[in-house]
Amino acid sequence: MTDWENLRFFVTLAREGTLSAAARVLAVDHVTVARRVAALEAETGLKLVDRRARSYRLTDDGKRIADTAMPMEEAAFAVGRAVQAVRPGLRGEVSISSPPSLANALIAPRLIALRRRHPGIHINLIGEKRTASLNRREADVALRLSRPSEPGLIARKIGRFGFSLYGAHAYLKETPPHALAFIAYDSSMDDAPQQKWLRTLVAGRETVLRTNDLENQAAAARTGVGLAVLPHFLGDRDPELRRYNAMSAPPDRDIWLLVHRDLRRTPIMRAVMDFLSDCTTRRRGE
Amino acid sequence: MTDWENLRFFVTLAREGTLSAAARVLAVDHVTVARRVAALEAETGLKLVDRRARSYRLTDDGKRIADTAMPMEEAAFAVGRAVQAVRPGLRGEVSISSPPSLANALIAPRLIALRRRHPGIHINLIGEKRTASLNRREADVALRLSRPSEPGLIARKIGRFGFSLYGAHAYLKETPPHALAFIAYDSSMDDAPQQKWLRTLVAGRETVLRTNDLENQAAAARTGVGLAVLPHFLGDRDPELRRYNAMSAPPDRDIWLLVHRDLRRTPIMRAVMDFLSDCTTRRRGE
DNA sequence: CGCGAATTGTGCGAAATTCCTCAATCATGC
DNA sequence: GCATGATTGAGGAATTTCGCACAATTCGCG
Numbered sequence: 004m005t006d007w008e009n010l011r012f013f014v015t016l017a018r019e020g021t022l023s024a025a026a027r028v029l030a031v032d033h034v035t036v037a038r039r040v041a042a043l044e045a046e047t048g049l050k051l052v053d054r055r056a057r058s059y060r061l062t063d064d065g066k067r068i069a070d071t072a073m074p075m076e077e078a079a080f081a082v083g084r085a086v087q088a089v090r091p092g093l094r095g096e097v098s099i100s101s102p103p104s105l106a107n108a109l110i111a112p113r114l115i116a117l118r119r120r121h122p123g124i125h126i127n128l129i130g131e132k133r134t135a136s137l138n139r140r141e142a143d144v145a146l147r148l149s150r151p152s153e154p155g156l157i158a159r160k161i162g163r164f165g166f167s168l169y170g171a172h173a174y175l176k177e178t179p180p181h182a183l184a185f186i187a188y189d190s191s192m193d194d195a196p197q198q199k200w201l202r203t204l205v206a207g208r209e210t211v212l213r214t215n216d217l218e219n220q221a222a223a224a225r226t227g228v229g230l231a232v233l234p235h236f237l238g239d240r241d242p243e244l245r246r247y248n249a250m251s252a253p254p255d256r257d258i259w260l261l262v263h264r265d266l267r268r269t270p271i272m273r274a275v276m277d278f279l280s281d282c283t284t285r286r287r288g289e
Numbered sequence: 290m291t292d293w294e295n296l297r298f299f300v301t302l303a304r305e306g307t308l309s310a311a312a313r314v315l316a317v318d319h320v321t322v323a324r325r326v327a328a329l330e331a332e333t334g335l336k337l338v339d340r341r342a343r344s345y346r347l348t349d350d351g352k353r354i355a356d357t358a359m360p361m362e363e364a365a366f367a368v369g370r371a372v373q374a375v376r377p378g379l380r381g382e383v384s385i386s387s388p389p390s391l392a393n394a395l396i397a398p399r400l401i402a403l404r405r406r407h408p409g410i411h412i413n414l415i416g417e418k419r420t421a422s423l424n425r426r427e428a429d430v431a432l433r434l435s436r437p438s439e440p441g442l443i444a445r446k447i448g449r450f451g452f453s454l455y456g457a458h459a460y461l462k463e464t465p466p467h468a469l470a471f472i473a474y475d476s477s478m479d480d481a482p483q484q485k486w487l488r489t490l491v492a493g494r495e496t497v498l499r500t501n502d503l504e505n506q507a508a509a510a511r512t513g514v515g516l517a518v519l520p521h522f523l524g525d526r527d528p529e530l531r532r533y534n535a536m537s538a539p540p541d542r543d544i545w546l547l548v549h550r551d552l553r554r555t556p557i558m559r560a561v562m563d564f565l566s567d568c569t570t571r572r573r574g575e
Numbered sequence: 576c577g578c579g580a581a582t583t584g585t586g587c588g589a590a591a592t593t594c595c596t597c598a599a600t601c602a603t604g605c
Numbered sequence: 606g607c608a609t610g611a612t613t614g615a616g617g618a619a620t621t622t623c624g625c626a627c628a629a630t631t632c633g634c635g
Binding site: 004006007008010011047048049064067068071072074075077078079080081082083084085086089090095 | 290292293294296333353354360361363364365368371375376
């Protein structure tokens, strides 16, 4: 292979499926992706993609080549991590991936403290449902609510928080228990423990709103349409919301800190990880 | 890592040591190598090389990065093999690495037969002392005289040949045994079994010529300056040379055929390997 | 059925990269 | 001590590569 760039373009095309999507990921024009894939075909003498009108479709050969080229991408990410690990001192950018609710409530408000302490560190806080891949270096560290088992990753438990049902103060006073309505996640979150717990509790009563966004649930609860299961760190600080104590309590959840093995020892990562640990453990007391 | 080409340049610079050597390997101008390495330094924010007057010298960081980037090169070679393996039919170029003597005496004269049988195959026969690396794809198949243990390589024994001492007809008739002189490999071949055997035999008698080239040894023996240890396939077919039977016989040597695991099943490789096998086993009878 | 959104393909101008040539530096051998 | 060979460095021309704008096609949806 005389041109590794062609392989890089081809691999991301293979993963993204479409020319335009690959172009977005690579931050280049879609024409460039098309050209480089064509160049790779010329170089190998193989037909790697079927150019369909609305999508590039890999041929069998293309699939095989893409598979063998994947390890190359892995190695490239390893190089990226090595660069990060070797970089001296406390400067540089660190990407943190976190569930949006944690990011908003616990991390973002305290970022100023980190910046004061380590002015050289630039933080990129990514609040996303989709769990970013540390292996692909979409983020440097991640907060998760369950312990995943990705190879090469180190997981550390750095906190724990509880849930309660919350409703608007007026709503709770006016509504008899059997008439209470509920606000829940949509079905994409059916596996979450607090959601399961809520399902058993609802038991025939009404679910008036489903949304995948926790802030939306809180906002809705505030208007008095029903009760939402919210983390304490979110519900307790809202002046318009009150806890509603049900028969059973929703299960607590642990906060896991994830970092790649190659990076965990670098000064900058240690600083960020300590900071994140502070954010989550201090909160436990409240 | 946003530009894999920079890594490719840097890795070969790290291996070759000098800018110009890397440029030769990469078939580009040395300035290009320098620029790409500089670009990689800018991209990573690390100082990867010390620009000394007469050589680029990797810094510690550079060494580390180069080490982590090596697997990337491995993967790139794997892609190259995959391309070769996927390529349909019996066309394409195959590189054969072989000890020069074998190449000249056994392979080259018969290549015409292979071409007749498979006109689509283009052979690139590399007769080199230095054993080419199949992993680096410097050759597709190799003939060796000992079984190496490189990872990913398949070795098969495809023949065996013996040695004898040879001298010019006249020289053998005129010279009494105690006055015989010898022709040997230079010290770089001290490990070869036939060389060791020769050393025990010489036992104080004269060694008039040392050369690392077997053809040179044969040519010298032909002129009557002494006896050389030659493979039978080389000495027997020379009308001016005769065997000289010493007390003990030199050890036979096996011929090994090496091919990378990823390539061994492709039609084109099977054809070439069958051909090589023919070349070496048929000869055994003679 | 027609509209809109998304994707791929094409032509052209701009920008970046590369190569070539010459000069400078340095180690090595005689 | 000096010539020689090899290497790095710099500037200008040429080639390659890239991005932009627009056309063409397909798919989904009301």
